[in-house]
Amino acid sequence: MNTLSDSWTAWQPLPSTRGLSAAVLAETLDGGQAFRWHAQTDGVYQGAWSNHVARLRATRDGVAWSAPAALAPATSAALADYFVTRTDWRALADTLPWRSDAHLAACLAAFPGLRLLRQPFGETLLGFLCSATKQIVQIKQMVALLATRHGAPILPSSAAAAFHRLPTWPELAAVPETELRACLLGFRARYISATAKFLAAHPGWLEETEAAPYALAKARLCTLPGVGEKVADCVLLFGAGRLEAFPVDVWILKTMAARYGLVDWGSAQVAHFGRTHFGPLAGLAQQYLFAYERAAARRAA
DNA sequence: GCACCACCTAA
């Protein structure tokens, strides 16, 4: 993992991340939005997206980044997009209805500066197709295997070849389902295989979906095998910047029951409540609620 | 529309 350490750039500040704590950085990178960031020693996170590789860590001034020297020129701009540094996330969170929602206010206070990443659309779809009834650690394991076994090296000239990009959908279409199962995908292998074949047969479909209005984009995603409402909303929230997407998983169901009294409500009802109660940035509220509830569960354990 | 269950595998 550290064979390339000598050729990494010096740490540089990432714009618009002033005051972002190590805990919030960890929650952002490793809290269920993305599955390719791995904690190193000393609070450093190392990760890859598209054909980029970076290390991130919290400093007293904000987040600092480093990249393999050969890739660093491209990383700077790519990281700004990925981390959505042009958005003032604190100001955005301040527009959420926390003044009339004490629980939401507590969530905002617990994770100041929490943000939504803008990940590559296709990669986000792949990650969340792996996510059904799996914990983050296991999803990360599957995704790592997919990358090392079926994705191209990001640094082709390097002997280490330590970093691989995720396989593209056309590449996945060529991988036999049995080999996908060998990446610990289980029954998800069938979904990924079928989705890959569909996407390979329909060039441009994914790009059109990413560009479509939220409701249409979600409806299109839901036609893919293995993609239901929850996965579609995750893909749109974490891979397309659609902050109105409000994914409802078991954690949100739990939160809404415990904190909002919505006991025994179904996913569809909770989704409707979330959109109307939290408004056009419901997805951002969801991420705060989600982070808060998981932290509370860890404390209780 | 809603409740149930199979689908894989690893911790």
Added chain:
DNA sequence: TAGGTGGTG
């Protein structure tokens, strides 16, 4: 048991 989906009754 786990951060779902799809098929069935």
